Amino acid sequence: MRTLLIISHPEIIESGSQQYFLNSIKNQTDITIHHLEHLYPDGRIDVVKEQNLLKKHDRIIFQFPFYWYSGTPLLKKWQDEVLGEGFGYGTRRKPLAGKEFGLIMMIGVAEREYQAGGEELFTISELTKPFQAMANKLGMVYLRPFPVFQFFYMEEEEKKNTLIKYWQMLTMEKDISLATREEWLIKQLQKTAESTTETNTITFAIERIQENRDKIDELKMVLDEMFLE
């Protein structure tokens, strides 16, 4: 599976969360990192090039800061121009049909505010319906959105947990079994070990797999005992 990670952020250098996530996926051959502001500083998008890039990938991800409950100006320009009539819609041919589409959003407000009665009034599922409707129109499979709430207030362990979920969003097959997840995680760790000096993260992740294994083993023992009685 090949993933196209379309990042849009007006000031990405200043964003600690964006840098943290991006550093973790450098040198991954199955992920194409595609930062719009870097590629098109004057906002003139190469529509044909973008359309060809989309065709070559199986999973398309938008990554952006969730300002005013929506994407960035350049991401919207990209949507309007690249997914235009004749490519995105208005034709029987749907070049993106069957591909997966997902959102990764950096959010400054706490998760609990995104609900009825909360300060932000609506849930993330409600506020991202314009993107879900877009995936629907394009015939794409819509993935669960991945919102990262208040990255800067996170403890180190929570950051690492979030990083694992980030990798899953980018590279893990949809709805795979628990056993395959474990396999996937080990594969990811091996890849990361080759390209990084951040051994802390890897050690942490391996411990997590170990923990999960222990839990599953315990569960098995309980089941075995139940059937022996």
Place this chain on the structure above:
Amino acid sequence: MRTLLIISHPEIIESGSQQYFLNSIKNQTDITIHHLEHLYPDGRIDVVKEQNLLKKHDRIIFQFPFYWYSGTPLLKKWQDEVLGEGFGYGTRRKPLAGKEFGLIMMIGVAEREYQAGGEELFTISELTKPFQAMANKLGMVYLRPFPVFQFFYMEEEEKKNTLIKYWQMLTMEKDISLATREEWLIKQLQKTAESTTETNTITFAIERIQENRDKIDELKMVLDEMFLE
């Protein structure tokens, strides 16, 4: 009541519906027409000027083509920069609190597709929640959105009906009585008569008022008869 009509359209000259609506509100002193692409062709927004303009108006309207279920790139840039920290949010002072906020959207697809089971999957109320959440955050009163579906397929009479609703969205006080509505409409017509040569529209609108009066008179007669029995 003073209304600020913030229009954003990448190619407004080519949009027949935008031109039709704009022509109808020329020379109205209580509406400030504010076309972003015209004012800021290079996308560099004068944030302080915009914030001062907002403060001077009672009703703020965004008018835009509803591409990909959202606003335009420049409108999003305007939101992110003008409604930034310290003005829009992040401060106890809410300079826009109590003002009204509404949406006017030109939509190319038929209204019936905007529902569960329809091609667009969601309703306009669902898809515009990011704007509703913005109004909520700013402490503004959210008006019913005004979507204009498939303007170009409309018959002349339907276009004129839509135009009256457009004027209402821009200048009619919220939740006023039927009698006041009639008064409002007559006032609008008088204003328009002074500044336009489109007498057809005015004649049509006057006929509409007359029709409504007839209906109300009929209703009164029925009620009177009921109480006489």
